[in-house]
Amino acid sequence: MGWICPTQCIEKAQTKYPDIHFIVGNAENFTFEEPFDTVFSNAALHWMMNAENVLSCVWNSLNPNGRFVAEFGGKGNLKRSLRRLAKYCPKIMVWMPHL
Numbered sequence: 001m002g003w004i005c006p007t008q009c010i011e012k013a014q015t016k017y018p019d020i021h022f023i024v025g026n027a028e029n030f031t032f033e034e035p036f037d038t039v040f041s042n043a044a045l046h047w048m049m050n051a052e053n054v055l056s057c058v059w060n061s062l063n064p065n066g067r068f069v070a071e072f073g074g075k076g077n078l079k080r081s082l083r084r085l086a087k088y089c090p091k092i093m094v095w096m097p098h099l
Contacts (some may be wrong), residue, residue: 028053035063041070051084 013022028050039058048054058068070085 030057039068
């Protein structure tokens with residue numbers, strides 16, 4: 001499943017990847033009936049106004065051994081997002097104690 005925004009991108013994504021089901025939604029407030037093995041975010045989390053809600057929704061949508069993979073871009077964005085991520089996943093800070 002692919003989750004994409006804004007709505008205008010849906011047609012292009014569906015054409016390029018016809019085997020993936022895309023939806024439009026609010027990444028700061030979502031639930032799914034079935035949990036996922038992996039949630040992937042590409043250059044999006046640092047744009048969210050309420051990253052804590054995003055991470056909470058991601059956490060609640062993962063299988064017990066699921067993983068969250070996120071890519072970031074832009075100067076300073078990664079630091080802010082990692083601080084918020086540390087609130088929910090403190091073990092990640094083992095390799096980045098300076099944040």
